[in-house]
Amino acid sequence: xxxxxxxxxxxxxxxxxxxxxxxxxxxxxxxxxxxxxxxxxxxxxxxxxxxxxxxxxxxxxxxxxxxxxxxxxxxxxxxxxxxxxxxxxxxxxxxxxxxxxxxxxxxxxxxxxxxxxxxxxxxxxxxxxxxxxxxxxxxxxxxxxxxxxxxxxxxxxxxxxxxxxxxxxxxxxxxxxxxxxxxxxxxxxxxxxxxxxxxxxxxxxxxxxxxxxxxxxxxxxxxxxxxxxxxxxxxxxxxxxxxxxxxxxxxxxxxxxxxxxxxxxxxxxxxxxxxxxxxxxxxxxxxxxxxxxxxxxxxxxxxxxxxxxxxxxxxxxxxxxxxxxxxxxxxxxxxxxxxxxxxxxxxxxxxxxx
Numbered sequence: 152x153x154x155x156x157x158x159x160x161x162x163x164x165x166x167x168x169x170x171x172x173x174x175x176x177x178x179x180x181x182x183x184x185x186x187x188x189x190x191x192x193x194x195x196x197x198x199x200x201x202x203x204x205x206x207x208x209x210x211x212x213x214x215x216x217x218x219x220x221x222x223x224x225x226x227x228x229x230x231x232x233x234x235x236x237x238x239x240x241x242x243x244x245x246x247x248x249x250x251x252x253x254x255x256x257x258x259x260x261x262x263x264x265x266x267x268x269x270x271x272x273x274x275x276x277x278x279x280x281x282x283x284x285x286x287x288x289x290x291x292x293x294x295x296x297x298x299x300x301x302x303x304x305x306x307x308x309x310x311x312x313x314x315x316x317x318x319x320x321x322x323x324x325x326x327x328x329x330x331x332x333x334x335x336x337x338x339x340x341x342x343x344x345x346x347x348x349x350x351x352x353x354x355x356x357x358x359x360x361x362x363x364x365x366x367x368x369x370x371x372x373x374x375x376x377x378x379x380x381x382x383x384x385x386x387x388x389x390x391x392x393x394x395x396x397x398x399x400x401x402x403x404x405x406x407x408x409x410x411x412x413x414x415x416x417x418x419x420x421x422x423x424x425x426x427x428x429x430x431x432x433x434x435x436x437x438x439x440x441x442x443x444x445x446x447x448x449x450x451x452x453x454x455x456x457x458x459x460x461x462x463x464x465x466x467x468x469x470x471x472x473x474x475x476x477x478x479x480x481x482x483x484x485x486x487x488x489x490x491x492x493x494x495x496x497x498x499x500x501x502x503x504x505x
Contacts, residue, residue, distance in 0.1 A: 154375060155218045155257075157182040157202065157211075157248055158225030160477035162325040163263065163317075163371075165191055166364035167222065170372050182214060182225070184505055189476025191324075202244030211251035218255065220375045223248045223262040228332045229487060231420070231428045231500040234291060240505075241295040249302050252310065259311040261374050262303055264382065266318050266360065268296040272439020274358045279442045280316070280382040287437045290430035313374045317367050317385040318360030318441065321461040325364065326468020328480045331488025334469075335425040335499035343470035346400060352412060353393035353404035356436040360386035363456035363464070373450040384441035387454035391462060399463060409436055423498035426488055479505055 154171060158164050159181035171177050172194055180196040187197075198214045200207055202225050215221055225248070227240040245262075252260045267290065270283040284300055286293040303312050321329075330340050342348060362385055370385050389395065393404045407415075409432075417429040446452040456464075467473075474482035484491030487502035 152219040152376070153178045153180070153217055154220050154222065155180045155182060155215055156222045156224065158223065158263075159183055159195070160185075160187045160192065161224060161226075161479045162322065162328060162364055163320055163367055164224045165324065165475055165477065165480065166322060166368035167224070167371050168192065168195060170365065170368035174372055175376070180214060180218070182211070183477070185478040187475070187477035191475050192477065202247050203239035207244065207247040208251050208254070211247060212254045215251050215255035215257050218257045220259040220261060221248070221252045221257050222371060222375065223260065226263065227505060228292070229426055229500065229504050230502055231426055232423075233501070236503065237291065238295065242298050245299045246302055249306055253306055257310060259313065259375065260303070260306075261313045261315070261371060262299065264300055264314040264316045265292075265296050266316055266384075266386075266438050266441055267293045267434055268300055268316060269439050271437040274356050274440060276440070277442035278439040280384055280445055282439055284382075287430075287434050290434040291428070292430060293434055307380070311378070311380055313379060314382050315367070315370055315374065315385050316382055316441065317370075318362050318387075319391075320364050320367050321361055321465035322364035323464045323468035323471075323473045324475050324480060326465055326471065326473040327482045328474070329465065330469045331426075331486060331504060333427055333431075335488055336490040336493045337424060337499075340469045343400075343466045346466070348396065348400035348402040351393045351397050351400070351402050351404050352407040354407055354409060354412065354436065356409065357393055358440060359391045359435060359438070360440060361391055361458040361461050362387045362454055363461040366452075366454040366456055369455075370446060370450060370452050373452055377450065379449050383446045383450065383452075384443050385446055385452070386441050386443055387456065387458040387461065389458055390440060391458055395459070396462070399459065400466070412436070420500060423500060426499040428500070
């Protein structure tokens, strides 16, 4: 098969390239704004494209022509203080990818949605793919994922469309990236070298799902090579709770009301002390727990790594500053979110790390 992966240098994209090279005789093309280096990205025909640019639909149509499947993974989390930049990639860029896939006549479009697309949901039971995909108020990430899925809905009659909705996605090599994007340069990640987090905020709605990037990549590969359509929840057990995190990292939980969590995130974000806007706290508290029955039954998918081990692996990657040779996963000390960038006046939540 000829498979084009848009956003092939990020966390999931890197894992998907690994999975596709190992799992079949595929011709793989990768699309990224800045091209990667290193063995993880070999054996791929690379194309440089900023999907938010005015000429992106034309460029992408040429790249996609003759493809059996296009996988759309490109997404920006940062800079969180530049809403226009995020929308340019996440909404306008997604529109360019979708329009180009239709224009090129590709066989299938498999897109990265998220648990973040769902409306506020239960934390005491599992929700299926029929839970309302109307997003969480106050989360720009959620709003953009809803917009993406709306665009996918509009073209479902013209090609096979699959959208995967994973939980938090972890792997060791994403340790530096996730620390930069979500924690920033002032977070004491060095404590993770000793496997310790002394204090962990606790709230009854801080119950989250995670999955290893290799297992997400396996779900993508199965979706590409099958004839399935529609949404699939992707997550591993067990549910991640503050109590479980405290046990893993030898810390203790501290009960914090939702309003205090949101206020703390808002204040520290506005002061440029950390890169995560308060919408992420709203999303964490609101996102439902997902049932993965459909993925098991129709894709034959089961995670090989449990959520606890995926979290432990990520923590080890953060402590070791694990990375790859791609710009998103780089360990460049001058990248936004690193202390070197802060010392040069680049504050958390500003600057384009992609």
